[in-house]
Amino acid sequence: MYDLKGKVAIITGGASGMGKAASVLFAKAGANVVVADLNVKGGKDVAELASESGNKCIFQRTDVSDEGDVKAMVAAALENFGRLDITFNNAGIGGAVGPLEDIKVEDWDRTQHVCLRGVFLGIKHSVGPMRAVGGGAIVSTASIAGIDGYNGLHAYCAAKAGVVNLTRSASLEFAADKIRINCIAPGGVSTPIVYGGLANKDSVETMLLNAQPLHQVGQPEDIAEAALFLASDAAKFITGHTLVVDGGATAGAISTARRADQARAFSGQRAFAGPSFELG
Numbered sequence: 001m002y003d004l005k006g007k008v009a010i011i012t013g014g015a016s017g018m019g020k021a022a023s024v025l026f027a028k029a030g031a032n033v034v035v036a037d038l039n040v041k042g043g044k045d046v047a048e049l050a051s052e053s054g055n056k057c058i059f060q061r062t063d064v065s066d067e068g069d070v071k072a073m074v075a076a077a078l079e080n081f082g083r084l085d086i087t088f089n090n091a092g093i094g095g096a097v098g099p100l101e102d103i104k105v106e107d108w109d110r111t112q113h114v115c116l117r118g119v120f121l122g123i124k125h126s127v128g129p130m131r132a133v134g135g136g137a138i139v140s141t142a143s144i145a146g147i148d149g150y151n152g153l154h155a156y157c158a159a160k161a162g163v164v165n166l167t168r169s170a171s172l173e174f175a176a177d178k179i180r181i182n183c184i185a186p187g188g189v190s191t192p193i194v195y196g197g198l199a200n201k202d203s204v205e206t207m208l209l210n211a212q213p214l215h216q217v218g219q220p221e222d223i224a225e226a227a228l229f230l231a232s233d234a235a236k237f238i239t240g241h242t243l244v245v246d247g248g249a250t251a252g253a254i255s256t257a258r259r260a261d262q263a264r265a266f267s268g269q270r271a272f273a274g275p276s277f278e279l280g
């Protein structure tokens, strides 16, 4: 396993899905973890679970779109653990879903605020403390929807494409400080953001299986492992990179046609998909 001994990590969206898996994995790898999320109950449970590794982990209630909350999140890492080495900007929502002409401006904005502004704020407030300890690693969760277009996911596609290119530009600015900045583009992964509130979970699962040539729905742990690699010193020569972890979904023509079915399934599902723990 990649080693994070002595490191301090913040993981946003840590209450559920990929962030939960990463909180547990990073703690097992030796890190003290700040689990940051809007979901208080889920986040506290994950902090407790991750602490079973023997490394202390805490929960900090955080709205990643709120600058005051993000400052407080970083302050919690410094106050409790004395340093910050790793930030995994992972919180996200599906946001405005459906035909472009029906998207309300406030739903468009909220999607950008959580999925893109949240990553900007995470980078903005992490780099100072990382510079102070001689470097660090920032990993953000983009999506294959930030690389290819998905009909019906316009706001999400735009926000995630923003994460991919902010990763590149920020990596240039902070390379001299030895702060590496990378992101992950997951394909379809089995988490509440995909299934929350959906009655037709099985048919969505089948669609994801068929869209991904490895014929697997990704598991949260698959993304956590990729995040651990990018956060660790094993990736010390990697920055500005988007690591695609998608079972081959974006590899070529056959998968492209299959993904069209997947996009159709998501379009028109609901007007706005907020945090998955509120979807029921």
Ligand SMILES: NC(=O)c1ccc[n+]([C@@H]2O[C@H](COP(=O)([O-])OP(=O)(O)OC[C@H]3O[C@@H](n4cnc5c(N)ncnc54)[C@H](O)[C@@H]3O)[C@@H](O)[C@H]2O)c1
Pocket: 012, 013, 014, 015, 016, 017, 018, 019, 036, 037, 038, 039, 062, 063, 064, 065, 090, 091, 092, 093, 094, 114, 141, 142, 143, 144, 185, 186, 187, 188, 189, 190, 191, 192, 193, 194, 220, 274, 275, 276, 277
């Ligand atoms: N599951 C997939 O198929 C998939 C594919 C590509 C990308 N992603 C991205 O992966 C990331 C993790 O999502 P997941 O699949 O684990 O879903 P999830 O819903 O299980 O986890 C997302 C977490 O983010 C939290 N969150 C939402 N809004 C927040 C806010 N404003 N501030 C703080 N926390 C907030 C939620 O409460 C939740 O705990 C997201 O950025 C998502 O867009 C998911």
